[in-house]
Amino acid sequence: MISEKDLKKVIEQVLLELGASGAKETCSISEEAAEQVQAIEEALPDITAVDLKKQVLVPQPENLEGLLKMKETTPARIGVWRAGPRYKTETLLRFRADHAVAMDAVFSDVSEEFLQEMNLFPIKTKCRNKDEYLTRPDLGRKFEEEELEVLRKNCVKKPQVQIYVSDGLSSTAIEANIRDILPAIQQGLEGYGVKMGTPFFVKYGRVPAMDVISETLEAEVTCVLIGERPGLATGESMSAYMAYKAEVNMPEARRTVVSNIHKGGTPAVEAGAHIAHILKLMLDKKASGLDLKL
């Protein structure tokens, strides 16, 4: 067996030899290749741009109108036909492309610029990176003391409603929806005469982090806007979890949730108006989750 050290040596050697004899050549080849790749990419249609609800791969459908009508009602991949017992290439590629979108939504971060634009200051949970966030759900609901200190320093105390934003499992969802939903909630609450606390952003947050925040700021009602685990239909779906006087270790049944907020589900602005209404109800009835009859 060759040791790692030996292997490195061999590679170095090869690289050196390549550099000495054909550096120029390899370079020109790769430039050419790069151009070719670019040309191919430009010529290739973007398969994710196809509206799946309008795409029928069945060669000669008995009732095209009927099939399209069915497809209009669901994001599921129906009417995709087959190649032998398998998917057609197009279907398979689209499946993988959509999966890649979902992976991106989970593994990317909400950008600094976006937070600045929305005027949200960031804090983070005990997770140190994405991997830890994914593997340690328990840490995604806890904060170091100094993070909570930042919160206390920057936020209005004892707000009627504390709203904050958290990446959760889709940063894409946050960047797609917050711009429209946050002002819609704010406007709705203003109309109901409800005072809102200072909004901020929690990185690597799980839903129950809201309980810590509620206790720290002594909010009457707390609401987190958080990215949903993306599926193959969309990576932009967001949820709002809300609770009246949330506290650590409270039963999950005390949370009210509005999910499926994205452009193919409930539009962000309309969801925002609806959420404002629910928040108002929570204040009026002093209850949330199963205790609150909507």
Place this chain on the structure above:
Amino acid sequence: MREEILSVGIDIGTSTTQLVFSRITLENTASAASVPRISIVDKALIYRSSIYFTPLLSQNEIDGGKVREIIVKEYQKAGIRPSDIHTGAVIITGETARKENAALVLETLSDLAGEFVVATAGPDLEAIIAGRGAGADRWSKHQKGTVINLDIGGGTTNIAVFQDGQVIDTACLDIGGRLIRFQEYSTRIAYAAPKLKLLAAELGIHLEEGMEISFEELEKVTGRMAGILEEVLGLRPATPMLSVMLTGKDLKRNYPMDSISFSGGVADYVYAHKQEGFFKYGDIGILLGKAIGESSMMDRFQVYQPSETIRATVVGAGAHTVEISGSTITYTEDLFPLKNIPILKMLLKEEQLQDKDFSERIKQKVKWFGLEREIQQLALAIRGVKNPSFLQVQRIASSIIAGMDSLIEQKLPLVVVVENDMAKVLGQTLHRQLEYKKEVVCIDGVRVDNGDYIDIGRPLANGRVVPVVIKTLVFNAE
């Protein structure tokens, strides 16, 4: 969440008066974690009245007092109190609707109706309601192509054309079973409608009250009446007599005509031929039915037979007039029921205008609208945007407020009807931009057109939805 509401339908027609009660079930069909989506999941007829001849004081006047007696009696028989009723419609149809005292009769009944929505009908609405009561809208959903329902009553034939569940055309003709009536036990004419006299004259047949008429002559007249229906359905070239018999506009006939169905009292005799008792009702109804049953209509189209024929209109009124708004809506105060609000619908291309251009168009149309009739109120209808940004909503709201300023000055609430799901945020935006000083009603999930009137009932399902009745007085599909 399930909620049941009781709906009443009352049809006061040219010849008959009927009533039905139906139970409409609402349910939130969205999952618990989603924004609610409340819809009608079931409609069940729970009571049908007997069929009464419409009491008349004279040829042109309905006996409101007698009608009221009938209705009161039927409520008692059904064991239902007026206060149990949530919604429904009273429809005065056919020739009767043109009679002078229709409005008065409706008023006589309004207290009986509790809080439900009362509707006077025009022929377009009547055609649509009968078509729905017959089930033509549902058939058209399950098949390719169109279903044309002909509701043939005592005074008129109301035609509604459905495609994929939606009305695409309507027409009304003065063809009905009681346009010639006979004196008891004879074929001596007691009444003949003026238009039928014209139709008969063209065949060389003289119709006059007090005159005896032969069976053969009557067959010729009813045969010609069926012929007019063939003309309106495009099976024969249109003659000038067709435009005489039409009460308003003709069918457009610019779509494939695939299937037909018949409802109304005459329909029973279209589907089943009885060889005797032609004059059982002292009119030409049975003969007319027979003539239609023998016409080319029966061969040239696929023919449906509805489960409701003579009751189609009343069933339509009782079970199929009420719709439910979208489940996220705005009303700043419970001012309902709001009744008879005319719709002003903006064109799609106008909606694509921005800011001042859009508001100017609204302003102009509101002005035209006001010139045509004395309006106290109207509802602005727009399609809205499928997935609007917050900024877009703000701009649409400002345009609406600027465009509707003359109406906003008045005391009445601002009413906006949107097709796309954005009524809650648009309503809240309007309210804020009006500095919370003006009551706002903004609903979505309802499709209306110019020529429609809208009634909005009291909120249901814990205040989340409102029942809506759309009354199509002039059918204007774009």
